[in-house]
Amino acid sequence: MKTHAFGKARFSRDSIPDELQDLSMWPSVDISALCEADQTAFLARRRAIELYIENPQLPLASIKVATGIDPKSVYRLIDRCLMAHADGRIYGMRAAIPYARLKQYERMQSLDDADQLRGRGLAGAFSMLLQRQPILEKLLQRYVRQRNRHQGKARRAHKALARIHKTFLEKCRAVGIKPHEYPFNQAMAGLRSLAAYLQSQEARTPMSISDHAMGEGSNVDWTIAQKSPPATRAFEVVEFDGHKIDLRVTVRVMDPFGYETRLELSRIWILVLLDVATRAVIGYKLALSKEYNKDDVAGALQAAVTPFRPRHYKIPDLTMRAGGGFPSAALPQTRYACWEWFRFDGAKSHLAVDTLTRLNQIIGCWTDNGPAAEPNERPFIERFFHLVARNFAHRLPGTTGSNPESIERLLNDPGGNIRLLVELEELEDMVEVLVGDYNGTSHSGISNRTPLEAMAQLLARDGGYLRTLPRVVQQNLCLLQEARIKPIKGDPDGNRPHINFQDVRYTSPILSSSPALIGKRLRVYFDVRDIRTVKAFFDDGAELGILTAARPWCTTPHSLRVRQEIFRLKRAGKLQYREGDDPVECWAKYKRQQARSSKRAATDLAKANAIRKAVENETAGTTVTALQTKAATLPEDGLSSQNTVPESKKPDDTGVAAAPPQARILKIRRTITF
Numbered sequence: 109m110k111t112h113a114f115g116k117a118r119f120s121r122d123s124i125p126d127e128l129q130d131l132s133m134w135p136s137v138d139i140s141a142l143c144e145a146d147q148t149a150f151l152a153r154r155r156a157i158e159l160y161i162e163n164p165q166l167p168l169a170s171i172k173v174a175t176g177i178d179p180k181s182v183y184r185l186i187d188r189c190l191m192a193h194a195d196g197r198i199y200g201m202r203a204a205i206p207y208a209r210l211k212q213y214e215r216m217q218s219l220d221d222a223d224q225l226r227g228r229g230l231a232g233a234f235s236m237l238l239q240r241q242p243i244l245e246k247l248l249q250r251y252v253r254q255r256n257r258h259q260g261k262a263r264r265a266h267k268a269l270a271r272i273h274k275t276f277l278e279k280c281r282a283v284g285i286k287p288h289e290y291p292f293n294q295a296m297a298g299l300r301s302l303a304a305y306l307q308s309q310e311a312r313t314p315m316s317i318s319d320h321a322m323g324e325g326s327n328v329d330w331t332i333a334q335k336s337p338p339a340t341r342a343f344e345v346v347e348f349d350g351h352k353i354d355l356r357v358t359v360r361v362m363d364p365f366g367y368e369t370r371l372e373l374s375r376i377w378i379l380v381l382l383d384v385a386t387r388a389v390i391g392y393k394l395a396l397s398k399e400y401n402k403d404d405v406a407g408a409l410q411a412a413v414t415p416f417r418p419r420h421y422k423i424p425d426l427t428m429r430a431g432g433g434f435p436s437a438a439l440p441q442t443r444y445a446c447w448e449w450f451r452f453d454g455a456k457s458h459l460a461v462d463t464l465t466r467l468n469q470i471i472g473c474w475t476d477n478g479p480a481a482e483p484n485e486r487p488f489i490e491r492f493f494h495l496v497a498r499n500f501a502h503r504l505p506g507t508t509g510s511n512p513e514s515i516e517r518l519l520n521d522p523g524g525n526i527r528l529l530v531e532l533e534e535l536e537d538m539v540e541v542l543v544g545d546y547n548g549t550s551h552s553g554i555s556n557r558t559p560l561e562a563m564a565q566l567l568a569r570d571g572g573y574l575r576t577l578p579r580v581v582q583q584n585l586c587l588l589q590e591a592r593i594k595p596i597k598g599d600p601d602g603n604r605p606h607i608n609f610q611d612v613r614y615t616s617p618i619l620s621s622s623p624a625l626i627g628k629r630l631r632v633y634f635d636v637r638d639i640r641t642v643k644a645f646f647d648d649g650a651e652l653g654i655l656t657a658a659r660p661w662c663t664t665p666h667s668l669r670v671r672q673e674i675f676r677l678k679r680a681g682k683l684q685y686r687e688g689d690d691p692v693e694c695w696a697k698y699k700r701q702q703a704r705s706s707k708r709a710a711t712d713l714a715k716a717n718a719i720r721k722a723v724e725n726e727t728a729g730t731t732v733t734a735l736q737t738k739a740a741t742l743p744e745d746g747l748s749s750q751n752t753v754p755e756s757k758k759p760d761d762t763g764v765a766a767a768p769p770q771a772r773i774l775k776i777r778r779t780i781t782f
Contacts, residue, residue, distance in 0.1 A: 128198065157186060160182055230290075348452045354497055355376065453485070548560060593629055594632050612671070615655055619653075637719045641656050700713065
């Protein structure tokens with residue numbers, strides 16, 4: 109069955125999308141370039157198209173009377189006009205030009221031996237050969253990509269056409285083409301057709317054209333990237349970037365004997381998402397590493413869409429200013445809110461496939477990738493980082509300043525006394541208050557309003573447009589992380605169904621008792637901060653549930669990179685542990701031994717401890733929320749009959765129970781074990 113534009117089996121006016129109903133947006137034609145006869149034909153065709161689209165109730169017979177175009181020709185014309193052009197747009201009125209060819213010539217007649225020997229009737233023979241033998245086209249496509257290659261800083265080496273032709277003929281013999289068949293029966297064995305094919309394929313890559321025409325260092329930007337529009341609404345455009353905090357930071361580490369050691373970390377980054385229209389920081393994350401990675405970016409995205417949960421501050425009397433805070437806490441409608449444009453630079457962690465997948469498929473936004481090291485392209489978040497450095501980091505003891513010779517570094521140098529440096533927990537407290545105070549401070553760029561006030565006014569003005577994460581994603585924030593495809597392994601002889609993830613078995617009571625699932629595939633989502641458990645879905649999207657790692661990997665919270673490093677150290681013979689030992693604790697002991705002389709080891713240890721505390725806090729918060737929800741669902745007249753406290757046991761007005769609780773006899777049923 110022939111399909112028309114947009115995959116419709118039967119073409120009609122309803123087949124045309126609403127966004128293409130405006131003919132003024134179609135690519136037009138300069139009719140002065142056509143001859144008189146072609147102008148007349150084109151104008152008649154254009155008029156027929158206009159009558160058909162702009163007058164839905166006008167019958168085709170009337171269009172034929174007005175223009176002389178047959179109804180079947182009208183359908184064919186509009187179908188051609190809606191086809192995709194190589195420039196990314198539709199053909200539009202360009203398809204109505206007389207004798208316009210919309211696709212490449214495709215040979216329909218088979219090759220005839222007699223005509224081949226005479227060298228006639230060979231139009232499209234090379235293309236037909238590639239269609240019949242896809243492996244040949246795959247070979248040539250590989251040569252197109254490799255024909256021009258950088259050799260360090262040396263000039264590009266042009267791969268000889270004769271060598272490509274020789275390899276091509278050898279591949280033709282390997283696929284079974286006989287000596288009397290095309291291309292062997294030609295005088296040049298298809299050399300000219302091969303050269304024309306390679307040239308046409310290279311012409312589709314503008315970068316290769318600029319390299320050949322203007323040299324290797326031409327630096328011509330052929331990309332046409334979408335740019336974000338001016339921000340006029342809250343959550344319309346968001347800027348994102350990472351900033352290295354100019355500060356020396358320490359961490360306290362407890363050894364198994366209870367002794368405390370203070371270690372200095374290597375480097376700390378702050379990753380921030382800032383709303384352009386209101387200048388409000390909607391989320392941030394601290395990354396403890398020499399360079400932040402795609403997992404840290406995912407953590408920042410998750411912090412921006414989830415509701416804000418305040419910390420329990422270690423520093424006494426540390427509080428946010430009145431009117432400060434975070435949008436998700438001050439404005440409930442912004443919880444799980446999504447933005448429309450995401451503006452960032454070309455850092456590798458920003459352009460990772462997993463990062464772009466989260467932004468496009470989970471958040472559902474467009475990306476605006478600007479040049480790296482160009483602060484003017486992202487002025488608002490760069491100004492925020494400037495405020496962080498000037499009003500915060502450069503005023504604390506142990507600051508590194510903006511350069512090794514800065515006056516701030518000299519004035520705040522603690523010497524060798526690292527006890528004067530800021531601790532990691534203190535830094536986390538101060539950064540949270542710093543960001544909350546910024547959102548509650550008047551900003552000159554928004555008419556001296558605070559970012560939270562500006563966001564509240566814009567949301568009240570443009571109510572109803574704010575888009576939030578789907579409920580299924582809110583309940584499964586692991587979807588913001590990357591997915592892995594894993595087959596279910598096992599056998600009927602006793603090896604229960606399971607999956608292998610990062611060298612460890614994962615299973616669940618449901619999976620282990622379902623041998624019929626062996627051989628099927630699962631989409632596994634996981635939180636890179638804690639991979640003791642993963643969440644599994646089938647290929648069709650149905651949820652299987654939580655899978656837990658086998659012992660001893662299910663005991664201590666640990667990140668993906670910690671497990672990878674554990675196995676790497678074990679293969680190198682640097683880390684040894686016996687069966688039954690906790691590998692994560694053995695790794696932590698190994699890191700503590702190195703932390704005295706290595707800042708990197710101290711940073712790894714601090715990151716693991718921070719992840720463990722964050723997981724424990726989230727687990728505790730989830731438990732408290734569940735208990736509160738359960739209490740809220742109790743009957744209004746009190747507890748159920750089983751949990752009702754007798755009147756004699758209830759507390760009096762002083763809060764002291766009238767009688768101590770009585771012990772209850774525990775009855776254990778008899779169990780038979782096989």
